[in-house]
Amino acid sequence: MKKYIAIALIASGTAAFAHSGVKNPDVMNRMMGMSELAKQMKVIGTMAKGEAAFDADAANAALAKISEEASYIPSLFENKATDPKSEALPAIWDNWDSFTAHATELEELAGGLAGTIQAEADLGPAMGQLGKSCGACHADFRAK
Structure with a gap:
């Protein structure tokens, strides 16, 4: 789980740097969307690591x-x-159905978890599931 928290925190910290110099507006929009995901993962991850106070809401x-x-x-x-x-690989468009299935999986997973966090102990399992979902997509569709 610590690996997934670290990935989320690194991704959110490097987003601003990665966006500098992007000329294509479609790519910029994608990067901003992914940065928002990373930002929200950081909210959960910093609580899971004890770097921020637990706040179920x-x-x-x-x-x-x-x-x-x-x-x-x-x-x-x-x-x-x-x-x-x-960092988007051409495999996204070559394997569109698989790519969109990963997005749907993340949407449904996070939606199903929303509202279930009641205690600090709930954060780790949630981060583990989210990290696996994000990592599966990144493994196939994001440049290393």
Whole structure:
């Protein structure tokens, strides 16, 4: 689980740097959407690591926002836009059904978890599930 928390925190910290110099507006929109996902993962991750005080309402709101943002992923990638700063692999468009299935999985997972965080002990399992979902998509569709 610590691996998934670390990935979320690193992703959110490098988002601003990655966006500098992006010229394609479609790619910029995708990056902003992914940055919002990372931001919400950071809300949960910092609580799970004890770096922020536990707040069930904030954690559940972050899960709801992750679900909402995940629902936008297919529309953000409909155009096969490229940019040297993009980490999106061409496999996205070559394997569109698999890519969109990953997005739907994240949307449904986060939506199902939203409202279930009642105690600090609930954060770890939620982060583990979210991290696996995000990681599965990144393994196939994001440049390393």
